[in-house]
Amino acid sequence: MKFANAALALLSLGLVPASARTIPVKRDQSIIVADDDLKIPGDSPLELCPGAHENDIIHIERVDLAPNPPEAGEDLVIKAVGTVHQTIEDGAYVLLQVKYGLIRLISTKADLCEQVGNVDLKCPIEKGDLSLTKSVSLPAEIPPGKYTVIADVYTADDEPITCLTASVQFSRSGRAMGFLGVEL
Template structure:
């Protein structure tokens, strides 16, 4: 089985882990979310599973429905592995193809640590997420990825917002949350 929703999440997550192993990845996965801080929760929904992530931009048309995300352990532990499992459905007639991208923003309080755009297909290939490659066809995806959490992750509460877009700028999915790393 493939897992595009997880793919999107894992792609976002693992590419961030690879690019920003200390501050971004670890922060993103820690464990407390405050939906009230994010638009009073009007366009957010919790994602099933054991994770602090919320799906955002629910008032927008999205091609990826994320059914479940599990992080183990949750919260992640510095200096250890984190297993990420995700399940979801890429709705027809959407095909994720070359030119798709991910916008990532991470803040520590009011300080923006990361504001970066990544090529989604390139990140899939570079991070070997269950062998997924573009183009991705509509259907159910079930993906697992293991990443290393650096020991040096600094403590703090990080606000994370990740949006994935297709080559035609249509929204694939949006993930958000506040993560506290003790």
């Protein structure tokens, strides 16, 4: 369960508890393609999901992770800056998937407003500029391999807030590795 928390923390949306139940997805989450146009600025592996984002309620301007790449058993500091274009009310939710290689480990739906307290926010999240800094302890027991996290976020009325993804490769030594095993 700690890994699910760390996974969502990588996406700077809060710490969502893991659940094994299957949930419906609203966007195609089967293929994640690296695209410089989708890369969130900053020092992180964070990207927007493929698709249109001009109507998203949150525009993320920058996300920085320290360390980047994250390391198993270490604290991860997340700094994020963005703009909320309309107030986010109770009932907003996150569809979270965590994959280990091709294996789906987690597929869950979580109440966004219950989770934002973990990043020192509360609902309603008011319209305007937003900045947050959060430190999260990553478990030392993260098995080596490639993890892909997808967080698709919606209002209570099913309007898209944002959709984010990140991929991180953890090595046996705990260091995260990039594409083809090259240390990031």
